[in-house]
Amino acid sequence: MIEARGLTKRYGDTLAVDDLTFSVEPGKITGFLGPNGAGKTTSMRLILGLDHPTSGTVTVNGKPFAELAHPMREVGALLDAKAVHGGRSAYNHLLCLAETNNLPRRRVDEVLAMVGLTEVAGKRSKGFSLGMGQRLGIAAALLGDPAILMFDEPVNGLDPEGILWIRNLMKALAAEGRTIFVSSHLMSEMEHTADHLLVIGRGRIISDCTVAEFIAANSRQSVRVRTPQPGELARVVAAAGGSVHEDGDGLMVVQGLDVTQVGDLAFENAVRLHELAPAQASLEQAFMELTASSVQFHAGVPTERDREPAIAGKVA
Amino acid sequence: MTTTALPVRQTSHSTLPAARGRAGFGGAVRSELTKIRSVRSTYWSLIALVVVTIGIGALFAFGKAQNFSQMPPFAQAHARAQDISQATAQSLFGLILGQLVIAVLGALTITSEYSTGMMRTSLTVMPRRGVSLAAKAVVFGTIALVVGLITSFVSYFVGQAILSTQHINSSIGQPGVLRAVIGGGLFLAVCGLLSFGLGAILRHTAGAITASIGLLFVLFILSGFLPYNWAVHIDKWIPFNAGGAIWENQSGTAMFSPWAGFAVFCGYAAIALVAGLLLFRKRDA
Numbered sequence: 001m002i003e004a005r006g007l008t009k010r011y012g013d014t015l016a017v018d019d020l021t022f023s024v025e026p027g028k029i030t031g032f033l034g035p036n037g038a039g040k041t042t043s044m045r046l047i048l049g050l051d052h053p054t055s056g057t058v059t060v061n062g063k064p065f066a067e068l069a070h071p072m073r074e075v076g077a078l079l080d081a082k083a084v085h086g087g088r089s090a091y092n093h094l095l096c097l098a099e100t101n102n103l104p105r106r107r108v109d110e111v112l113a114m115v116g117l118t119e120v121a122g123k124r125s126k127g128f129s130l131g132m133g134q135r136l137g138i139a140a141a142l143l144g145d146p147a148i149l150m151f152d153e154p155v156n157g158l159d160p161e162g163i164l165w166i167r168n169l170m171k172a173l174a175a176e177g178r179t180i181f182v183s184s185h186l187m188s189e190m191e192h193t194a195d196h197l198l199v200i201g202r203g204r205i206i207s208d209c210t211v212a213e214f215i216a217a218n219s220r221q222s223v224r225v226r227t228p229q230p231g232e233l234a235r236v237v238a239a240a241g242g243s244v245h246e247d248g249d250g251l252m253v254v255q256g257l258d259v260t261q262v263g264d265l266a267f268e269n270a271v272r273l274h275e276l277a278p279a280q281a282s283l284e285q286a287f288m289e290l291t292a293s294s295v296q297f298h299a300g301v302p303t304e305r306d307r308e309p310a311i312a313g314k315v316a
Numbered sequence: 317m318t319t320t321a322l323p324v325r326q327t328s329h330s331t332l333p334a335a336r337g338r339a340g341f342g343g344a345v346r347s348e349l350t351k352i353r354s355v356r357s358t359y360w361s362l363i364a365l366v367v368v369t370i371g372i373g374a375l376f377a378f379g380k381a382q383n384f385s386q387m388p389p390f391a392q393a394h395a396r397a398q399d400i401s402q403a404t405a406q407s408l409f410g411l412i413l414g415q416l417v418i419a420v421l422g423a424l425t426i427t428s429e430y431s432t433g434m435m436r437t438s439l440t441v442m443p444r445r446g447v448s449l450a451a452k453a454v455v456f457g458t459i460a461l462v463v464g465l466i467t468s469f470v471s472y473f474v475g476q477a478i479l480s481t482q483h484i485n486s487s488i489g490q491p492g493v494l495r496a497v498i499g500g501g502l503f504l505a506v507c508g509l510l511s512f513g514l515g516a517i518l519r520h521t522a523g524a525i526t527a528s529i530g531l532l533f534v535l536f537i538l539s540g541f542l543p544y545n546w547a548v549h550i551d552k553w554i555p556f557n558a559g560g561a562i563w564e565n566q567s568g569t570a571m572f573s574p575w576a577g578f579a580v581f582c583g584y585a586a587i588a589l590v591a592g593l594l595l596f597r598k599r600d601a
Contacts, residue, residue, distance in 0.1 A: 049443045050436055051600040066443035069338040077440050083433030085355060092354035099347040100442040101339045107332060140437065145332050 001026050002047055002148065002181060006056035009042050016042040018203035019056070024181045026147070029174045031194030031211070032183040035291050039203040040183040041079065044152050048077055060148065072101040072144030079152045081137035086126030090117055090136050093125060098143050111139040131162040138169065149173060151182045155189060167193055187287035191215075201291040218286030223254040223262045226275035236269045237262070253279070344442055344451035352425065352455055361421035362463050365504070369414030369467045370474055376409045377475035384482045399484040404493050405564045407475020408468060408500045415507040415532050415556075418460055422511035423524035425456045426592075430519045435601055445597045449516065453589060456512055461505035468500030468563075495574060499562030502578065506559060507532060510585035516592025531555050531584075552577065555584050 002024040009017040017039040024030045034040050045051040047058050049065045060068060060075055068074050084093055094108040112118045115135040120128070125136055134154065141149055151170070155163045170193055174180055184190055190197060190211070197214050199207035207214065225244075227233050230252060237244045242256035254262050259278045266273050352358050384392060384399060426449075429435040442448050472488070479485035486493050511528035518524045536556035539547065548570045551557055561577025572580060 045600075048440050050439055052598075066445075068443075070335045071339065071443055072441050073332070073335055079440070080433060080436065083436045085351075085428060085432045085434045087355045087357065088351070089354065092350060096347045096350040096354070097437065097441045099350055100343045100438075100448075102336075102343045104333065110331065140441075143441075 001062070001179070002058070002060050003062075004043070004047070004056065004058040007043065007046055007053055007058050008055045009039075009046055009051060010054045015203055017046065017053075020200075020203075020205055022198055022205055022208055024148075024179060024198075025196065026179045027174075027177050028195040029170060029180040029182065029193055030196040030198055031190035032181060032198050032200065033187060033190055033287065034183075034185065034200035034206075036185055038185075038200045038291070040185075040200060041152055042203075043200070044077070044079055044150055044181075044183065047150065048075070048079070050079075070101045070144065072097070072103065072146060074144070074146050075148045075150060076141030076144060076146040077150040077152075078134075078137040078141045078154060079150075081130075081133040084125050084133070084136065087124055089122050090125055090128075090139075091121040093136065094139055094143060097140050101144055103143055107143055107145075111142045114142060115139045130157050131159065131165075134158060134162065134166070138166075146178075148179045148181070151180070153183055153185070155184070187284045191283050199287070199290060206290055214286075215283060218283060218290070221255075221258055222279050223257065223259050224275065224277045224279045225252045225254055225262060225266075225273060226250055227252065227266070227271060227273050229271050232269065232271045233266065236265050236271065240265055251275075339442065340444075341447050341451060344447050345455055347442070348451045348455040352459065355428070357424055357428070358421065358459075361417060361424070362459075365414050365417040365421070365463060366467050366470070368417055369410035369504075370471045372410035372413055373407045373471040373475045374410075374478060376406050377403075377478040380406055381478050381482045381484070384484055396484060399479075400486055403476065403479050403484060403486040404472065404496050407472050407479070408496065408563050410471055411468070411500055411503060411560075411563065412533075412556075414467065414504060416529055418464065418504045418508040419511035419528035419532060420525055422456060422460065422508035423515040423521060423528060425512055426452060426515040427519060427521040427524050431521055439601050446593065449593055449596050453509065453512060457505055457509050460508035461501060464504030464508075465498065465501030467504065468497050471500065472497045492574075496563040499574065499578065503559050503563055503581070506578075506581055506585045510555070510588050513585060513588025513590075513592040516596050517588065553580065555581060558584075 004020050004022050007017055007020040008015070020039075020043060032040050032043070042051065046053050047060065047065060057064070059065075065071060065075065088096075090112065091108060094111060095105065098105070098108055109118070109121075112121050115138055117132065117135055117139060120132065125133065128136065138151075138154075141151070151166075154166050154170075158166065167189075170180055170182065174195075182190075182194070194211050196210050197207065198205065209217075224247075225233060227250070230246060230250070233252060234244045237254055237257065240257060240261065242254050242262075244252050244254045247253050257265070259276060263273070263276055265271075266276075380399065384395065387395060429438060438448065439445065476485040476487070488494055488497065507528075510531070511524060514527045514531075515521075515524040518527060532555055535554050539551055539554045539557070542550060552561075552571045558572055558577040559581030561572050562574040571577065
């Protein structure tokens with residue numbers, strides 16, 4: 001159980017994390033979702049005591065991280081797989097970590113086998129591929145057989161096979177009853193793995209709910225329509241209580257009405273349709289809309305979400 | 317090296333023995349020992365230390381012996397007493413460069429953790445920073461002392477063997493000689509720890525090494541340019557002069573006595589270490 005209360009971190013003029021209050025419940029996968037620069041890594045660094053909070057507190061199993069008797073036995077963390085001395089072999093890297101918590105030497109062999117690095121245990125990690133480096137980082141996190149695991153953007157830069165491996169690993173770890181706190185900037189990554197979602201934007205918690213709640217709140221139906229009479233359609237849809245906006249190329253997106261209603265309306269009002277299809281707003285889109293106002297650096301080109309009505313706030 | 321299609325294996329073997337007590341200094345020391353022995357830079361630095369220190373000491377002794385052998389007999393008779401009084405320090409002259417090598421290793425011991433990012437990983441498994449840094453200092457300091465003592469003793473005996481060809485050597489039993497030779501090892505260890513402290517303060521390899529060389533070497537050279545009436549007051553406080561008092565056999569009244577000078581030198585290292593520790597605890601990693 002990780003509990004943050006009013007956690008705030010300021011770096012000079014930048015407020016990286018602003019009054020965060022949340023808890024990561026035991027035995028679940030909690031996805032920590034937010035755009036780049038939202039404060040995910042800072043929050044994790046604060047949990048681990050790498051950074052000192054400007055104000056507020058954060059505890060792990062009721063204590064500040066630094067006061068845990070055997071930190072590795074309670075929390076295994078992978079924040080940055082590259083944070084190793086490349087001149088040290090994988091085995092010695094894990095050994096020097098294990099020794100700090102008085103873990104037995106054979107545990108190093110065990111975790112190397114778990115992540116499939118036994119064959120390269122004696123090699124210096126400098127020569128490791130991104131995927132192997134990630135496995136080494138995960139091996140380090142597993143050394144203490146901890147009940148809580150924290151991963152910061154674990155699939156970043158990995159190939160599809162690596163991504164699949166991490167995803168399966170997280171599921172396997174969760175199935176063993178462990179608490180997993182994993183950050184990502186991709187909703188699609190969290191959609192199928194996480195139980196709970198913590199959405200952060202510009203250092204603030206935007207949404208704290210289960211994945212099911214997030215989907216229910218954010219997957220509104222819309223209808224794609226193509227018509228040579230856009231003005232007519234917009235008028236009848238508006239009259240029936242729906243909303244419509246053009247999406248370019250003569251394509252229109254209707255919200256607030258389902259496909260049957262739009263088809264019937266068109267028929268009754270003699271509006272010619274060339275295309276009529278249901279469309280489900282993806283969770284990715286919902287997430288982007290939710291965080292749109294909190295993205296630190298907007299790209300200059302207007303995108304679809306800038307024109308669409310925001311549906312943020314529903315779950316906040 | 318292939319990492320293809322690995323299944324996710326069972327992660328929990330529950331083979332860990334039950335936790336006892338609290339992760340502390342003992343484990344941290346074992347960890348630091350593993351760290352320092354598992355990177356090549358340690359071996360290269362220590363080999364460089366031994367070779368440079370002994371080699372330069374031997375070269376000095378050889379030059380001195382050659383010089384002496386070419387003197388006319390009456391000059392030899394005149395020079396012998398003075399040469400013998402300097403014999404110990406001359407065989408240890410390699411320490412002047414050896415101090416720089418151990419300073420590099422001292423700085424690297426901590427700054428390499430910053431440059432590689434390993435520090436973040438280390439603090440994630442051992443967040444009690446005081447314990448972590450103390451263990452690192454103790455492990456490095458012990459290695460520096462052991463290797464320093466070996467280097468100093470070998471330097472001494474090699475140098476005396478060369479000087480003995482002209483019978484201008486000292487012997488270990490003479491007053492102050494053993495102190496000087498042991499002092500050479502202590503001097504190296506404290507140089508390394510001073511640099512380690514600077515590394516903890518600066519967290520940057522090049523910066524820490526530059527600062528160490530500045531304090532240990534450049535300050536010493538610059539002190540040579542001081543006007544006499546300043547020099548008599550300042551010279552002895554220069555780190556190299558203070559620390560060198562224990563092995564240099566200087567009897568100049570302007571210098572500290574061997575142990576007093578060494579104490580001053582330890583004081584400098586202590587300041588760097590304590591400042592490093594305070595910053596290490598306070599700063600974000």
